[in-house]
Amino acid sequence: MVVTISQAGSGTGAALLSNVTWETLEKLDADLAKTGAHLTYLDGCLEIMSPFYEAHEEPKKTLSQLLEIYMRMKDIRFYGRGSTTIGMKELGARKEPDESYCLGTRKSIPDLAIEVTVTSGGIDTLEIYRRVGVQEVWFWEDSVISVYCLRPTGYELVSNSELLPELDLRSIEFYSRMADQYDALNAFMRSLK
Incomplete structure (x- = not known):
């Protein structure tokens, strides 16, 4: 080899x-x-x-907490799967999402995968998710969220989440950029009331 x-x-x-x-x-x-x-x-x-560092972990945690606050406040049933490995030999693909969620019920494949991108290059992540069948993939890069929805021909870049159509992604981006995570989460929670 x-x-x-x-x-x-x-x-x-x-x-x-x-x-x-x-x-x-x-x-x-x-x-x-x-x-x-x-x-x-x-x-x-x-x-x-290699193990992730602060430039990756802090935004990932802030983003996931903002999303979880939103889903709880809107009574959207979800199951966090974190970075559980998905994929198999038969697909020739395997990945650990930064965060992932099943909406409605627990499933073996998450409905939503989130990737916090602090570097470029490497393997085509969307191809892995396509083979596995993840419905929606979010990429967070430089405080901007890009949403890709699975179609029969592959992923399509869309302007809003189709799984969470009422979620204001620009609001999530705004609060994810705040310097203090605790203050950002509390301010976001207040904005939803």
Whole structure:
């Protein structure tokens, strides 16, 4: 087996490997289990991302808490799945979303996956989610949310969430940019009353 390593982005702590079998992926997953590394796999390409840092984790947590406040205040039943690994060998795809949710009922595949992007490059995340069947994917980058909805031909960039059509995404972006997370969450909650 030939494995080549390249940087997925400058200073990101990510490595992109090619020609990786599913069996090698599973072995690496077991070997790296206690390191906090995140593995993304698509058709023999494996991206290994080192444990996330503040520029990723804080916005991810703020965004997920804002979304959860909204769903609770609007009585929308949801089940947080966090970064539970989705995908399988038969699909040739596997991913750990930054956050994910099932709406209405618990399901094996989340309805909504959220990706907080602080670097570019790497594996086509939307292709993984398409194969798995995630209905909606949000990318948060530079405090802007881009929403992609699954169609028969692939994902389509849309202006609003179709799973949460009444949610004002610009409001979520605004509160996610506030300097203090605690104040942002409280201010958002007040705005919904």
